[in-house]
Amino acid sequence: MTKPAAPKRHLPTSPFKEPVTPAPKHFAVGDQVTHDMYGLGRVTGIEDGIAALVDFSSAEIRILSPYAKMTKL
Template sequence: MTKPASPKRHLPTSPFKAPVTQAPQHFVMGDQVTHDVYGLGRVVGIEDGIAALVDFGSTQERILSPYAKMTKL
């Protein structure tokens, strides 16, 4: 049985570059978005830094920050 690989820690004094972390996206009312699970939608509500309410046509979903599966079109 093997252990799952854990992410490597970056030391601030290391001469190698730290892995780049993607900045969280910011959405505004009316933005057209695509989601990996729900498909195309439009932002209809915002909770600053917490979540976005998105209308996907057949359903409205509250998508929590950091919006890993959602991108702005």
């Protein structure tokens, strides 16, 4: 088994900008959301920092953090 690769550090002499880490998204029960694949839904449950349970009317789906394809409306 191999160790995970360490993140690359930004060199101060680099001509490129330092990569920006986006702020983590936070959702609460009752929030109306949209998902790129499932469409419009409502958050019905939260597992802090792990996942959100979202009711998309056709199915209730567990969306894992960092919620890349989901946005709050």
